[in-house]
Amino acid sequence: MHRTYSMRQSRAPTASQIQNPPPPPSSTKANRLFGRANIGHTFRKSTAGAFGPDLAKKLSTLVKMEKNVMRSMELVGRERMEVAQQLSIWGEACDDDVSDVTDKLGVLIYEIGELEDQFVDRYDQYRVTIKSIRNIEASVQPSRDRKQKITDQIAQLKYKEPNSPKIVVLEQELVRAEAESLVAEAQLSNITREKLKAAFTYQFDALREHSEKLAIIAGFGKHLLELIDDTPVTPGETRNAYDGYEASKAIIQDCEDSLTNWVEQNASVKSNLSQRARTLSQRRHQNRGVGSEGVDLTHQDQQMDRESGLWIPASQHKGGEEEFDDDGEEEHDVDARGREEERAQAA
Template sequence: MHRTYSMRQSRAPTASQIENPPPPPSSTKGGRLFGRANFGHAFRKGTAGAFGPDLAKKLSQLVKMEKNVMRSMELVGRERMEVAQQLSLWGEGCDEDVSDVTDKLGVLIYEMGELEDQFVDRYDQYRVTIKSIRNIEASVQPSRDRKQKITDQIAQLKYKEPNSPRIVVLEQELVRAEAESLVAEAQLSNITREKLKAAFTYQFDAIREHSEKVAIIAGYGKHLLELVDDTPVTPGETRQAYDGYEASKAIIQDCEDALTNWVSSRAQVASKLSTRSRNLSQRRKNAAKREGGVDLADQDKPMKDDRDSWVPAGQHGEYEQDEEDEEDEEEGEDEHREGANGEPPIKDVEVAHTY
C-alpha cells in the first residue's frame, strides 16, 4: 500500500495563507545555545530580569517565558509527527481495516503536527510585538533616571548650600528633563496600547485558526473510525472483507479540502457578547469619542513665547479634526461653553517652555 504522511504533496498555499500570508519562520527554531533540553528554559526564565533597565525587567521576563512556551510547542509538533509515523507502522501488521484506518489516522495526526509548527510561526508575531514594548520601556528609563538625578542634586544643594548659584542652573535643567520625560512617557503610553492590542490580535487570530483546523481534523478522524468494524466475533468466525479503501481516501481528500479552503471569515465558532457587555462596551466607546484626546506627537516642539503663554489648538496648521468628531465633542461638553460670547471652549492648551 502506498503510504504518505502528508496530505498535501505540492504544498500549494491554502486559502487562509493567501488571505493572510504566513510569517517568516520563528526565531526560536534556530541558534539554540543549550540544544533542545529544558535547561535553557529555566536559565532564560531565571536570568531574564537580571539585566537591563528596571522599567523593562518584568516585560523582559514575559518575553523569555513566551520563548519557552514556543519551544515547548515546537516539541509538541515534532512529537506528534513521530507518533503519527509510529501509529502507521503499528497498524501495518494488523487486519486490513485497522491497517488502512491507522494509516489514514497517521496522516491526520501528522498534519496536526505541521499545524503546530505553523502555529509557532504565527505565535512568534505576538512575541516580537510584545518585545517592541519592552524596547520602548528600556528607552524611557534614561529620561526617568536623569529627571530623578537632577531632583536629588537640587534637594542636596538646598540642604547643604541654600544660596548656591548652581541651584538655578539645575532647576533649568530639571525643566528640560521634565519636558523630555513628559514626551517620552506619552509615547510609551501610546505605543504600549497600540502594540498590546496588535500583539494579542496576532495571538488570538493564530489560536483561532489553529483550533478550528484541529477541530476539522478531529471531525474527519471520527469519520475514519466509522470504517472500523467493531462487531464482536466468535472464535473461528471470519470478519467480512474490508472494502473501505476508497472511502478512507475520500475522507482524507475532504479533510484536505476543508483545511485548504479555511479562512477566518468562515470560522464556525463565534464569540457573542451579552446585551449588557455590548452596551457597556459601546458606552465606553461613545464616552471616549466625546472626550476626544490630545495629540502629543508635537508636544516636544519648542515655542518662541514665554513659558506661561498658550496657543489655542485650532490655530495650529497641522490640527485637523473631522466634523463628526467635533459635533460629538460639542454635545458632550455643552456645560463647558462660554455663555457670554457663544464661542466653543478651548480644548487643547500647549504650554511653551523657555529653555
C-alpha cells in the same frame, strides 16, 4: 500499500494563507545555544529580568517566557509527527481495516504536527510585537533616571547648602528634563496601547485558525473510526472482508479540502457578546476622546475600577520606580531623610 505521512505532496497555499500571508519562520527555530534541553528554558527564565533597564525588566521576563512556550510547542509538533509515523508502522501488522484506518489516522495526526509548526510562526509575530514595547520601555528609562537624579541633587543641595547658586541651574535643568520625560512618557503610552492590541490580535487570530483546523481534523478522524468493524466475533469466526479503502481516501480528501478552504470569515465558533457587554463596549467607544465631560460608568462597574486592585494613585507611581532602582538605593535613602527633615523644619 503506499503509506504517506503528509496530507499533500505539494503544498499549495491555502485560502487562509492567500488571504493572510504566513509570516517568516519563527526566530526560535534557529541559533539554539542549549539545544532542546530544559536547561535553556531555565536559563532564559532565571536571567530574563537580571539585565537591562528597570522599566523593561518585567516585560523582558514575559518575552523570555514566551520563547520557552514557543520552544515547547515546537517540540510537541515534532513529536506528534513521530507519533503519527509510529502509529502507521504499528498498524501495518494488524487486520486490513485497522491497518488502513491507522494509516489514515497517522496522516491526520501528522497534519496536526505541521499545523502546530505553522502556529509557532504566527505566534512569534505576537512575541516580536511585545518585544517592541519592551524596547520602547528601555529607551524611556534614561529620561526617567535623569529627571530623578536632578530632583535628588536639588533636594540634597537644599538640605546641605540652601543658598547654593547651583540650585537655580539644577532647577532649569529639571524643567528641561521634565519636558523631555513628558514626551518620552507620551510616546511610551501611545505605542504600548497600539502594540499591545496588535500583538494579541496576532495571537488570537492564530489561536482561532489553529483551533478551528484542529476541530476539523478531529471531526474527520471520528469519521475514519466508523470504518472499523468493532462487532465482537466468536473464536474461529471470520470477519467480513474490509472494503473501506476508497471511503478512507475520500475522508482524507474531504479533510484536506476543508483545511485548504478555511478562512476566518467562515469560522464555526462565534464569540457573541451579551447585551450588557455590547452596550458598555459601545458606550466606551463613543466616549473615547471626550475627556472629563464623558459619561461616568464607575457607578455601574465599580469592581473594574478601584476595588479591583488594578487602580494605582499617581502619588504611588514615583515610589514604585524608586523601589527597583538598585544603583542609587543608598543615595535615595540619604536624600529621602534630607527631604523629611526639611519638611519638618518648615512645619
